Amino acid sequence: xxxxxxxxxxxxxxxxxxxxxxxxxxxxxxxxxxxxxxxxxxxxxxxxxxxxxxxxxxxxxxxxxxxxxxxxxxxxxxxxxxxxxxxxxxxxxxxxxxxxxxxxxxxxxxxxxxxxxxxxxxxxxxxxxxxxxxxxxxxxxxxxxxxxxxxxxxxxxxxxxxxxxxxxxxxxxxxxxxxxxxxxxxxxxxxxxxxxxxxxxxxxxxxxxxxxxxxxxxxxxxxxxxxxxxxxxxxxxxxxxxxxxxxxxxxxxxxxxxxxxxxxxxxxxxxxxxxxxxxxxxxxxxxxxxxxxxxxxxxxxxxxxxxxxxxxxxxxxxxxxxxxxxxxxxxxxxxxxxxxxxxxxxxxxxxxxxxxxxxxxxxxxxxxxxxxxxxxxxxx
Amino acid sequence: xxxxxxxxxxxxxxxxxxxxxxxxxxxxxxxxxxxxxxxxxxxxxxxxxxxxxxxxxxxxxxxxxxxxxxxxxxxxxxxxxxxxxxxxxxxxxxxxxxxxxxxxxxxxxxxxxxxxxxxxxxxxxxxxxxxxxxxxxxxxxxxxxxxxxxxxxxxxxxxxxxxxxxxxxxxxxxxxxxxxxxxxxxxxxxxxxxxxxxxxxxxxxxxxxxxx
Numbered sequence: 001x002x003x004x005x006x007x008x009x010x011x012x013x014x015x016x017x018x019x020x021x022x023x024x025x026x027x028x029x030x031x032x033x034x035x036x037x038x039x040x041x042x043x044x045x046x047x048x049x050x051x052x053x054x055x056x057x058x059x060x061x062x063x064x065x066x067x068x069x070x071x072x073x074x075x076x077x078x079x080x081x082x083x084x085x086x087x088x089x090x091x092x093x094x095x096x097x098x099x100x101x102x103x104x105x106x107x108x109x110x111x112x113x114x115x116x117x118x119x120x121x122x123x124x125x126x127x128x129x130x131x132x133x134x135x136x137x138x139x140x141x142x143x144x145x146x147x148x149x150x151x152x153x154x155x156x157x158x159x160x161x162x163x164x165x166x167x168x169x170x171x172x173x174x175x176x177x178x179x180x181x182x183x184x185x186x187x188x189x190x191x192x193x194x195x196x197x198x199x200x201x202x203x204x205x206x207x208x209x210x211x212x213x214x215x216x217x218x219x220x221x222x223x224x225x226x227x228x229x230x231x232x233x234x235x236x237x238x239x240x241x242x243x244x245x246x247x248x249x250x251x252x253x254x255x256x257x258x259x260x261x262x263x264x265x266x267x268x269x270x271x272x273x274x275x276x277x278x279x280x281x282x283x284x285x286x287x288x289x290x291x292x293x294x295x296x297x298x299x300x301x302x303x304x305x306x307x308x309x310x311x312x313x314x315x316x317x318x319x320x321x322x323x324x325x326x327x328x329x330x331x332x333x334x335x336x337x338x339x340x341x342x343x344x345x346x347x348x349x350x351x352x353x354x355x356x357x358x359x360x361x362x363x364x365x366x367x368x369x370x371x372x373x374x375x376x377x378x379x380x
Numbered sequence: 381x382x383x384x385x386x387x388x389x390x391x392x393x394x395x396x397x398x399x400x401x402x403x404x405x406x407x408x409x410x411x412x413x414x415x416x417x418x419x420x421x422x423x424x425x426x427x428x429x430x431x432x433x434x435x436x437x438x439x440x441x442x443x444x445x446x447x448x449x450x451x452x453x454x455x456x457x458x459x460x461x462x463x464x465x466x467x468x469x470x471x472x473x474x475x476x477x478x479x480x481x482x483x484x485x486x487x488x489x490x491x492x493x494x495x496x497x498x499x500x501x502x503x504x505x506x507x508x509x510x511x512x513x514x515x516x517x518x519x520x521x522x523x524x525x526x527x528x529x530x531x532x533x534x535x536x537x538x539x540x541x542x543x544x545x546x547x548x549x550x551x552x553x554x555x556x557x558x559x560x561x562x563x564x565x566x567x568x569x570x571x572x573x574x575x576x577x578x579x580x581x582x583x584x585x586x587x588x589x590x591x592x
Contacts, residue, residue: 318453337460338470346440349460350449367446370454378456 014147015044015097017070020109023146027104027139030132030295037118040143041102041109042066045085046093048149055149056096056376057140058085059157059164062232062289063281065108068100074280083364084156090373096153103164104139105131105289107282111139114215114282126212131288133160133296137167141175151175154376158182158361159328160289163296166336169317170298170309178316178379180372183325183361185332186306186339187297192327195235196290199228203283212284225283226274233273238324238357242266299339306339313340318375319349320368322360348375400430402571403482403508406587410564411435411506415477418442418501420464420494421484425452432457440476442467465489468497475501482508482587486542492554499592504563508587511567513547513580531570532584548580555590564589 013019018041025036043066048055058068058081069085071078085091091098102110105128113128120127144150155176157165162184169176185192206224208214214221246266250256253263262268302308317340321333330351340347352367354360361368400408404427411417413435419428422441425448431437441459443449452459460467464481465488479502481494486509488494498505510532511517520528527537535542546554548567555562567574567583574583 316458334462337462338467341460341470342472344472344475346458347460348449348453348458349462350446350453351461352446352450367450371450374454374456 015048017043018073019043021143021146023142025142027135027142029129029135031130033129035111035129035135037111038104038139038142039109039111039115040139041106042143043068043070043100045069045098046096048097052149053151053153054095054097055152056091056098056154056156057144057152057168058091058098058100059140059155059161060100060103061157061159061161062293063229063277063286064161065106066100066102069098072280075276080362083362084369084372090369090376091156096376099144099147099149101140101143103136103160103289105136105285105292107285112282113212113284113288123215125215125284128284128288130291132292133163133167134171136292137164137171140164140168141172144175151177153379154178154180156180156182156372157184159184159358160293162328163293166298167296169313169315173313173315176315178318178375180318180320180375181333181336182320182368183322183328183358184319185328186299186309186336187332188294189332193294195231195327196294198231200287200290202227202231203287206283209283212287214283220278221283222278225278225281225286226271228283228286229277229281230270230274233270235327236357236359238326238355240324241356244355245269306336307342310340310343310345313343313345315345316375316379317345317347318371319347320361320371321349321351322354322357323351324354324356325358325360327358400426401482402568403585403587404430405571406566406568406573407431407480407482407506407508408434410566410589411437411478411480413437416440416475417478417480418471418476419480419482420468420498421481421487422448422452422457422459424448425455425457425459427480427482428452428457428459429455464494464497468494468501471497471501473500474503476503478502478504478506480506482506483510485509486512486544486546488544491544491546495554495558495560499560499590503591505590506587507551507590508585509546509551510542511548511580511583511586512545513549514584515581516584518581530584548583548586551586551588555588561591562588563591 021040023038025038026034029035067079068081069079102108106112107114113124117124155165155168162181165179165181169179203221203224206221208219209221249265251265251268256263298309299306319333321330337349408430417437417439419441422443428439428441431439442462444463449459449461479498485491517528520526566587567579568585
């Protein structure tokens with residue numbers, strides 16, 4: 001009875017921290033399949049106003065989650081974007097109703113390969129359908145319908161979150177008043193796909209992966225996932241940033257070991273990144289979400305004409321890139337901006353200097369904050 | 381065209397909280413209310429903000445300097461970081477009522493091609509530039525044998541962004557050769573409008589309103 005009451009209360013209180021909801025769906029996926037039921041983990045901050053027009057949807061990156069501005073329950077660390085979201089911050093819960101939804105395919109509470117398939121009462125594993133960024137967005141739209149939010153004052157995302165924001169603007173143009181896209185792209189390049197493939201092969205080469213069916217035992221493909229994370233992590237940084245932080249300095253020793261220990265500081269750093277990642281992330285989710293990103297190409301349904309994807313858009317756009325980001329370089333942002341110019345859209349764009357590569361959007365950058373705050377404020 | 385501001389009158393008020401550069405004030409005073417405008421080389425968006433606030437103009441900007449773009453976006457303006465020499469091709473024909481190029485022409489690699497784009501993108505175009513034939517500049521050249529450093533052109537020869545200096549007479553000749561119509565012209569000395577007589581010798585700055 002108590003458990004039932006808890007659940008009922010959780011279901012009734014649609015807004016707040018650490019929410020979970022199961023919706024029947026179904027969701028028609030890009031591959032044509034129907035997926036149901038749909039589980040969502042999400043958080044909201046601030047109050048939805050009476051007109052229901054102050055909602056800001058924040059979309060998280062590949063290995064992110066819905067704990068955008070609250071303490072992560074597994075790591076105990078503050079939310080991943082507390083620099084951007086919070087009282088007195090650019091996205092302020094005093095002004096906006098802020099929502100962050102865990103993506104479809106994740107392992108942090110929304111439906112993903114580790115979720116229980118009601119048909120078999122076992123985890124989906126590789127029976128989980130291959131999804132796309134558009135599928136993630138279509139799922140988010142179903143949750144927004146459930147929450148009674150028709151239009152978004154803004155959608156804000158970095159990296160994969162930026163892809164979701166762009167997909168929102170092309171799939172539901174009338175539901176998005178403005179979009180902030182940071183360090184992102186309208187397609188995954190061959191180089192992006194190549195790095196993801198290295199990560200996936202590392203996971204699949206781990207004997208503990210067992211074709212994705214490892215959930216029944218204790219052993220996880222942790223070594224493979226850690227290697228995937230290490231490779232990916234390099235792409236999030238920049239040579240200048242790595243040199244500044246580590247150079248060729250040795251870790252806890254005076255001289256080289258002439259062996260394969262982590263002699264260099266950068267090696268221990270990467271190993272630490274890999275190890276801490278496997279504690280909070282599921283290897284199969286990593287496979288599915290990287291695949292979704294690889295399939296992303298906004299121009300593809302329009303014969304390669306990106307401007308056509310935005311034809312007639314009324315959304316205001318703001319793009320920010322970083323000069324040392326080689327994963328989603330400025331040229332990719334500029335390509336989208338030029339397409340939006342050709343579509344006569346209202347668009348702003350700036351490349352900001354930063355030493356820290358792709359990850360700059362997660363770090364303190366006063367210019368980025370000022371731009372996002374000013375851009376959002378402009379339509380108030 | 382220039383009857384909105386009497387000759388010799390100060391066109392900017394230095395007591396005003398937002399001081400607009402004189403050539404920008406001329407443009408802001410003469411742009412049609414409610415129109416759409418693309419400001420190329422918009423700096424921190426001072427003209428765009430004035431046009432928005434005073435004339436209800438839907439303005440977009442293009443600016444090369446990141447700090448300027450940040451400042452403009454933070455004040456709610458739609459500004460894209462980019463280069464007039466390479467990025468104007470992305471804008472479709474006739475997409476704005478006005479295309480504006482203020483004190484930027486002389487910094488472009490190919491001013492002729494930039495002007496072509498300007499008149500393609502806008503139905504009309506405002507172009508403003510410092511007049512390299514003004515007597516002060518001639519004086520520096522003729523008597524001192526030095527490259528001029530003036531209020532309008534405050535750079536030394538080696539660090540100047542101004543790589544294509546132009547005079548009012550050069551510009552008129554160019555327009556004639558290209559069959560571009562002049563629909564308005566304003567000449568400035570400091571922050572005062574002056575007549576067109578001997579403008580090439582006397583004016584420090586010129587503003588033209590053009591149409592294909």
